[in-house]
Every structure is written in C-alpha cells, then in structure tokens.
Amino acid sequence: MFNGLKIHKLLEERGLTKVSLFTHIGISKKGLDDIINGVHAPKVTYVEALADFFKVPIDFFFDRDINSSGINIGHQVKGNGNKVSGNITLSECQKELEHMKALLEEKDKIITEKERTIQILMNK
Structure with missing residues (x-):
C-alpha cells in the first residue's frame, strides 16, 4: 500500500517544503x-513525479512484504523495476534461455515417444 507518511519524512530529512513539492508535481x-x-491514493503520474522529485525509486513509497523464495540458478539479480543489478550478463541470460528451450524440446520428444509406446502397448 502507498505510504504517504514517507513523503513527510523525506521533506523533513531533506529540509524541503510542501510548497516546492506540490508546485513541482502540479497538485494542490x-x-x-x-x-x-x-x-x-495518488494517481500514478503523481507517484512518478514524487519519485523524480525526491530521486527515489517509485517502489519506495509502497509498504510491501514480499516473501520471495525464488529459484536459484547460480546468479544473483536484484531490482525493483526501476533499477536492476546482478552478476549475469545479457548474453549469459540469452544462452541460459536457449539452453532451457533445448531442454524443453527434448522433454517434448521424450513425452511423445512415451505416449507412442503406451499406445502400442494398449493395442496389444
């Protein structure tokens, strides 16, 4: 949920005024x-303007508790939608994707062969 108190906290921490903020984002x-x-709740355009004004990610203004167990494929990638960083390059990611596609194709072939074998055995 959006936490408007974070706006107040940022204004205080940075010594900024509400006047400068509402003038910048175009709100009363x-x-x-x-x-x-x-x-x-603010409109999306206001949330974006707030994030730009304070130079924080849009996600900063939302309180969320996400339990992400995730799947570990040997790479660490972190991000919030505005900025993503990690230790995997785009080319490595593309290679990983191609590898996964090849595995899926092989699985499909095996499944097709197993289904054919089942049909043969059922017809005997």
Whole structure:
C-alpha cells in the first residue's frame, strides 16, 4: 500500500517544503495533504513525479512484504523495476534461455515417444 507518511519524512530529512513539492508535481496543497495523510491514493503520474522529485525509486513509497523464495540458478539479480543489478550478463541470460528451450524440446520428444509406446502397448 502507498505510504504517504514517507513523503513527510523525506521533506523533513531533506529540509524541503510542501510548497516546492506540490508546485513541482502540479497538485494542490490540499491534494498533497490528502495523499500524505492517506485520505486519497495518488494517481500514478503523481507517484512518478514524487519519485523524480525526491530521486527515489517509485517502489519506495509502497509498504510491501514480499516473501520471495525464488529459484536459484547460480546468479544473483536484484531490482525493483526501476533499477536492476546482478552478476549475469545479457548474453549469459540469452544462452541460459536457449539452453532451457533445448531442454524443453527434448522433454517434448521424450513425452511423445512415451505416449507412442503406451499406445502400442494398449493395442496389444
């Protein structure tokens, strides 16, 4: 959920005013106060403008608890949609994808052969 109090905290930490913020993002003072106090959820365009103003990722303003067990393929990739970093290159990722496609093709061939064998055995 969107956490408007984070806006207030950033304003205080950075010594900025609400006037400079609502002028920058093109919203009224009451509109900004309503967002900060959780009266209204902001439009996506305002969230993007807030992130640009404070130079933080858009995700910063949302409180989320994500339990991602994930699958480890030997690479570490981290990101939040705005910035992604890790120790895998695009070419390595493409090679991994091609390898997975080849494995799927082999599995499909094996399944087709097993189905054919089952049909033969059922017809006897």
